Amino acid sequence: DTAVSQTPKYLVTQMGNDKSIKCEQNLGHDTMYWYKQDSKKFLKIMFSYNNKELIINETVPNRFSPKSPDKAHLNLHINSLELGDSAVYFCASSLDRTGPSNTEAFFGQGTRLTVV
Amino acid sequence: AQKITQTQPGMFVQEKEAVTLDCTYDTSDPSYGLFWYKQPSSGEMIFLIYQGSYDQQNATEGRYSLNFQKARKSANLVISASQLGDSAMYFCAMREVPDMRFGAGTRLTVKP
Numbered sequence: 273d274t275a276v277s278q279t280p281k282y283l284v285t286q287m288g289n290d291k292s293i294k295c296e297q298n299l300g301h302d303t304m305y306w307y308k309q310d311s312k313k314f315l316k317i318m319f320s321y322n323n324k325e326l327i328i329n330e331t332v333p334n335r336f337s338p339k340s341p342d343k344a345h346l347n348l349h350i351n352s353l354e355l356g357d358s359a360v361y362f363c364a365s366s367l368d369r370t371g372p373s374n375t376e377a378f379f380g381q382g383t384r385l386t387v388v
Numbered sequence: 389a390q391k392i393t394q395t396q397p398g399m400f401v402q403e404k405e406a407v408t409l410d411c412t413y414d415t416s417d418p419s420y421g422l423f424w425y426k427q428p429s430s431g432e433m434i435f436l437i438y439q440g441s442y443d444q445q446n447a448t449e450g451r452y453s454l455n456f457q458k459a460r461k462s463a464n465l466v467i468s469a470s471q472l473g474d475s476a477m478y479f480c481a482m483r484e485v486p487d488m489r490f491g492a493g494t495r496l497t498v499k500p
Contacts, residue, residue, distance in 0.1 A: 303486045313427070313477055315490040322486045362433065368485050376423050377481075377488055379433035 275299050278363050278380035285353055286388055293348045293383045295363030303327075303368045304346040305377065306338060309360040321346055322368060353387045360384050391415060392482050394491035401470045402499050408455070409465040409494045411480030421483040422463040424454065427493075428476040436478075439463055470498045 276297045285291050297304065305328075306318040319338045320328035326338070335351040346363060364377040393412045401407035413422065424436040439447045439454045447454040455464040467474055475498045480491040 305488065307490075313493050313495075315479060315493075317487070317489055320486050320488075327486050360431065364433075364488075366483070366486075366488065375421070375483075376435045376438055377483070378435070379425075382431050382433075384431075 276363060276365055276378050276380040278361075278383050280383060281381060282384050282386075284386045284388065287353055287355060289353050290349070290351045291353060291385070292350070293361055293363075293385075295346045295348070295380055297344055297363075297365040297378070299365060299367070299378060301365035301367045301378070302343055303366050304340065304343075305362075305364040305366075306346065306348050307362040307364065309362060309382070311359070315362070319346075319348075350385075353385075355387050358385055358387045391489055392480055392491035394480055394494050396494045397492070398495045398497070400497050400499060401467075403472060404469055406466060406468045407470055407496065409467070409478050409480075409496065410462070411464055411491055412460070412462045413480075413482045414461060415482065415484060417484045419484070422454070422456070423481040423483065423488075424452070424463075424465045425479045425481060425490075426474075426476045427479065428473075433479075437465070467496075472498050472500060474498050 279294045303322045321340045324340045337349045340346045360382045363380040366377040367375045420441045422439045426434045437449045437452045439456045451468045453466045477493045479493045
């Protein structure tokens with residue numbers, strides 16, 4: 273069983289369209305993340321959810337809207353896609369505990385979004 | 389502000405030799421975790437090793453070890469006996485629950 277699964281793996285779409293990327297984890301984790309990896313491989317955190325509550329919302333255009341229907345799912349909806357949105361988007365999850373942050377984040381396979 | 393710094397955009401190492409990838413971080417939180425991930429050309433993120441801020445000893449996982457110098461706020465990754473399959477991007481990350489941020493990465497190339 274895949275621990276963190278993202279769909280789709282590849283997404284090619286035209287400028288102006290609206291698209292969604294889905295993420296599901298079966299690890300029982302309570303924190304989920306979205307990261308954007310640009311062409312220079314830099315991994316930028318976009319959002320972090322803990323128990324369905326939005327915790328981190330970086331300076332991301334409001335065209336990006338995360339939705340967490342339950343602890344196991346964190347979807348990313350993008351409106352009015354632009355050329356600059358082309359990137360690889362990674363979903364990740366981890367288990368929060370009090371005390372030392374000794375739980376790694378498990379990553380999905382990534383979604384390569386290409387806006388044309 | 390950037391909290392994780394990897395100053396080596398690219399590194400080369402001869403097969404079977406050891407290599408150190410640098411990572412420094414900045415935090416005022418006494419509780420944090422430091423991680424290293426590998427990203428091969430296929431794109432997946434592979435967890436390598438973890439070091440907790442309270443851990444007294446440096447972490448080791450097979451050929452990977454983490455040289456943790458808390459006072460200097462550095463967490464360098466040491467790969468011993470490099471293999472061709474070690475060629476990849478390597479990311480240092482810091483986790484302050486529930487936040488997890490990454491450095492810019494180092495591209496390691498292992499030469500035969």
